[in-house]
Amino acid sequence: MPEGQVVQKTETLATVESLQADFKALGIEKGMVLLVHSSLSAMGWVCGGAVAVIIALQEVLGETGTLVMPTHSTDLSDPSQWQNPPVPESWWQTIRETMPAYEPDLTPTRSMGKIAETFRKQNDVLRSAHPLHSFCAKGPQASYIIDNHSLAYGMGENSPLARIYDLHGSVLLLGVGHSSNTSIHLAEYRSDFPSKRVVQEGAPISQADSRSWTTFENIDVNDSDFDRLGEDFLRSDAGKVVQRGKVGIADCQRMLQPAVVDFAVDWFEENREK
Numbered sequence: 001m002p003e004g005q006v007v008q009k010t011e012t013l014a015t016v017e018s019l020q021a022d023f024k025a026l027g028i029e030k031g032m033v034l035l036v037h038s039s040l041s042a043m044g045w046v047c048g049g050a051v052a053v054i055i056a057l058q059e060v061l062g063e064t065g066t067l068v069m070p071t072h073s074t075d076l077s078d079p080s081q082w083q084n085p086p087v088p089e090s091w092w093q094t095i096r097e098t099m100p101a102y103e104p105d106l107t108p109t110r111s112m113g114k115i116a117e118t119f120r121k122q123n124d125v126l127r128s129a130h131p132l133h134s135f136c137a138k139g140p141q142a143s144y145i146i147d148n149h150s151l152a153y154g155m156g157e158n159s160p161l162a163r164i165y166d167l168h169g170s171v172l173l174l175g176v177g178h179s180s181n182t183s184i185h186l187a188e189y190r191s192d193f194p195s196k197r198v199v200q201e202g203a204p205i206s207q208a209d210s211r212s213w214t215t216f217e218n219i220d221v222n223d224s225d226f227d228r229l230g231e232d233f234l235r236s237d238a239g240k241v242v243q244r245g246k247v248g249i250a251d252c253q254r255m256l257q258p259a260v261v262d263f264a265v266d267w268f269e270e271n272r273e274k
Contacts, residue, residue, distance in 0.1 A: 003045075010044035014248040019046070019056035022247040026172070026254045030062035033141055033169030035161075035183065035257065036069050038115040042175025043248030050118040053174075058138070066139030068164060069116040070182050071109045076102055076131050078202040101204040101211040102131035115174075128160055131203035135160040141167055151205075152216045155182065156189035161257075169257045175250030178230025183257050185221050187264030193272040196220075229267050238263045 014022075028034060036057065046052050057067055079087050079095045087095070100107075104127040109117045120127055120136045128134045128149035137145045137160070145167070150158035161183055171183055178184065188196070202215045233239040234253075242255045 006041050007045050010249060012044075014043060014046045014052070016048060016052045016056045016059070019053060019247060020060050022245065022252075023056060023060045026245050026247070026252060027243045028057075028060050028170070028172065028254060029065075030060070031064040032061055033066045033139075033145070033164055033167045034061060034068065034172055035135075035164055035169060036067065036115070036172045036174055037176050037180040037182065038069075038113050038172075038174035039176050039250065040114045042250040044250070046248060050115045053115050054119050054122065061139065064140060066137055066141040066145065066169075067119070068135055068137040068142075068145060068160065068169070069119050070112055071116055071120045071127055071134045071136045072112055072132060073102065073107050073110050073134065074132050075110045076107070076203045081201075096202065096204075096213045099204045099213075101206040102129075102134075103206070104129065104134065107131075130154045130159075131205050132201065133159070151214070153189060153218055154216075155185040155221065156219075159186070161186040164257050165261055171253075171255050171257050171260065173253045174247055175252065178226045178233075179223050181226060181230065181260065183261055184223070184226050184229065184264045187261045187268060188221055189219060190261070191265040191268040191272075193268050195273055225272065229264055229271075232267060232271075233260055233263050236263060 040050055061067055076099065079092045109120065119125060125136050125138045126142045126146045127136045128146045130149045130151065133154040135146060145160045145163040148158060149160060155161055165186065171181060173181060197220050198217050199220045200215050201218045202213055204211060205214050234242060238259045242253050244253050246252065
């Protein structure tokens with residue numbers, strides 16, 4: 001959204017101090033492990049932009065808290081799967097042979113928003129090694145969450161999502177809906193439904209000072225029903241503990257990640273394909 005439109009829809013600008021108060025009202029506190037999905041423009045005009053949001057989150061979490069964000073780079077995927085935009089088939093092999101390899105410090109995010117892209121560049125932030133589905137983290141639990149991110153099944157049991165689950169972490173949807181809630185993908189791996197299938201993915205990676213195009217297995221993930229799942233979650237007993245409120249002018253939800261993942265496993269097995 002153009003910045004002028006953001007200014008026009010904002011009655012009271014957000015500051016680091018006001019953001020901290022908003023985050024605390026959502027139940028965010030020191031020592032938490034917090035996975036954040038965000039839209040900066042949804043918050044209205046923020047004095048300091050993405051930097052102010054990150055500072056406010058880190059101040060509320062404190063030195064004992066761990067902040068996590070998705071830093072996916074899906075433009076490094078196999079060009080045969082590209083839809084937005086598609087490219088001519090005659091280009092596919094050239095792209096596979098020449099696309100620069102994933103580099104955690106260099107490769108930008110795609111469609112993750114300005115807050116996540118800014119966060120990944122901060123000193124002492126760790127980024128996982130997955131070329132398509134990486135996550136970034138800063139705090140005492142960062143290494144545990146980020147290390148050993150497997151190439152195959154990149155949002156499954158050997159991913160940062162599963163480690164956040166182990167740590168009983170929280171998810172903050174900051175001006176975005178459940179269609180952006182990557183933790184629900186972990187539930188896709190853990191559930192059984194008729195259309196679940198394994199697909200081949202590819203990406204350029206660096207190995208032993210050389211670049212190679214590497215293929216690996218994944219399940220065919222699908223977020224088209226995540227918003228409907230999220231609505232059912234909010235109506236459920238498990239969803240009653242979700243804390244809802246505003247950050248700036250953005251509608252936000254904070255929830256325990258295991259609660260939404262466990263609900264989603266059952267929901268997929270009962271509802272997907274119907």
